[in-house]
Amino acid sequence: MKKYFLSFIMLVIFETVAVTLWLTQNNTFYLFNFSYIGISISLGIFLYVKKYKYARRVAQLLVGLYMLVYLGGICGENMQIEGFWYYLFTGVFEAATIHYAVAKIFGPLLFGRGWCGYACWTAMVLDFLPYKVPKTPRKKIGWIRYITFAISLIFVSALFLAHIGNIERIMFWAFIIGNVIYYVVGIILAFVFKDNRAFCKYICPITIFLKPMSYFSLLRIKCDKSKCISCGKCKNVCPMEVDVTDNSRKRKNGTECILCFECVKNCPRDAL
Numbered sequence: 001m002k003k004y005f006l007s008f009i010m011l012v013i014f015e016t017v018a019v020t021l022w023l024t025q026n027n028t029f030y031l032f033n034f035s036y037i038g039i040s041i042s043l044g045i046f047l048y049v050k051k052y053k054y055a056r057r058v059a060q061l062l063v064g065l066y067m068l069v070y071l072g073g074i075c076g077e078n079m080q081i082e083g084f085w086y087y088l089f090t091g092v093f094e095a096a097t098i099h100y101a102v103a104k105i106f107g108p109l110l111f112g113r114g115w116c117g118y119a120c121w122t123a124m125v126l127d128f129l130p131y132k133v134p135k136t137p138r139k140k141i142g143w144i145r146y147i148t149f150a151i152s153l154i155f156v157s158a159l160f161l162a163h164i165g166n167i168e169r170i171m172f173w174a175f176i177i178g179n180v181i182y183y184v185v186g187i188i189l190a191f192v193f194k195d196n197r198a199f200c201k202y203i204c205p206i207t208i209f210l211k212p213m214s215y216f217s218l219l220r221i222k223c224d225k226s227k228c229i230s231c232g233k234c235k236n237v238c239p240m241e242v243d244v245t246d247n248s249r250k251r252k253n254g255t256e257c258i259l260c261f262e263c264v265k266n267c268p269r270d271a272l
């Protein structure tokens with residue numbers, strides 16, 4: 001049963017959030033929302049333990065499509081970073097604010113960038129592209145993420161400062177147009193840099209939250225040095241170029257780990 005522990009723990013964490021928010025906010029949506037996400041993620045981890053090849057993709061599609069189509073498209077919640085600023089400025093405790101707090105700000109202290117590996121609807125599409133492992137060296141253009149972060153904040157601030165009416169409607173269309181732009185830019189970058197995750201590495205504004213918080217992540221992959229034969233297979237299969245053989249928190253690209261477990265699956269000595 002020990003091997004199912006992580007799957008069980010994830011379910012317990014999400015159910016705790018679901019029940020707490022349901023009872024404190026008196027809103028059954030939170031019970032449904034976080035139960036669904038928790039069940040999807042623990043199902044993905046369960047399938048991984050069962051050695052199902054597409055386990056992570058199952059969780060990614062279940063959560064990603066739910067957020068993109070149901071929460072974003074049908075319920076009209078802007079789940080992108082602009083939605084977070086919007087609800088933060090209005091002081092409304094809505095799904096987007098809670099989503100950011102759980103998945104992208106405080107959650108990474110527990111499960112690192114699990115969001116990026118198992119739930120993000122942008123990566124859900126990018127992971128279908130052909131460059132699962134980068135074919136070109138990493139570029140020094142990560143500073144672009146600060147610009148996209150600033151643009152998102154300035155955009156929403158400007159709407160409030162200019163007293164634009166019907167901001168809710170604008171936020172809905174910002175969600176639709178923003179996603180289209182993310183997909184187009186992400187796909188173009190993937191082909192230009194021959195790297196499916198180029199968008200995550202250089203452009204995504206959410207990494208401004210994710211990277212520093214995941215530095216302290218409780219859940220992280222460690223290397224048993226006594227078993228490791230320095231074959232380098234873990235580095236060769238890593239989509240994020242993490243030096244997972246270094247156990248220190250300062251490991252190269254350590255805050256990029258999306259917990260995809262490709263390194264673990266491919267280690268010939270079960271050192272990870």
Ligand code: SF4
Binds near residue numbers: 201
């Ligand atoms: S870095 Fe951004 S786009 Fe990439 S998976 Fe994470 S949240 Fe999604």
Ligand code: SF4
Binds near residue numbers: 228271
């Ligand atoms: S794949 Fe395993 S044995 Fe090879 S370098 Fe990585 S941790 Fe060491």
Ligand code: SF4
Binds near residue numbers: 234261
């Ligand atoms: S291959 Fe390993 S180190 Fe690289 S992102 Fe996946 S889990 Fe993290």
